[in-house]
Amino acid sequence: MTAPNGLRLLPWTGPDGKPCYLSTDDRGGYVSRLADNIEAVQLGTAAELLKETSETLDAQDATFDEMRCLVTELTGALRDILRVATSRGHLLAASELREPAY
Numbered sequence: 001m002t003a004p005n006g007l008r009l010l011p012w013t014g015p016d017g018k019p020c021y022l023s024t025d026d027r028g029g030y031v032s033r034l035a036d037n038i039e040a041v042q043l044g045t046a047a048e049l050l051k052e053t054s055e056t057l058d059a060q061d062a063t064f065d066e067m068r069c070l071v072t073e074l075t076g077a078l079r080d081i082l083r084v085a086t087s088r089g090h091l092l093a094a095s096e097l098r099e100p101a102y
Helices: 029-059 064-098
Strands: 009-015 020-022
Touching: 009 029, 009 064, 020 064, 029 064
Parallel strands: none
Antiparallel strands: 009 020
16 A cells, blocks of 8 residues: 555565555565565465356355365455555555646
8 A cells, every 4th residue: 555655555464464564666666566466466366266266156065164265265365355455546546646636
């Protein structure tokens, strides 16, 4: 997230599960590129998991343990995607603040 204070929410958490932020104006820097790549992986993982979920629900013969595992994976993916969406939303807001009004 690049909040009005210029911090970008990173797609990982710190040791205590607290959010990590990056303070930089260099969107091409190493940590910025790393964060972009991890976000892309998280989005791809969520898409694959959505497909797997649809197939599992269509099969209608999934066991309780399979469904529990799937819900656990979906919860993690949803957490990741929410962080990506929050981060990108703040990036957009920050770029709008920097652009001159016409």
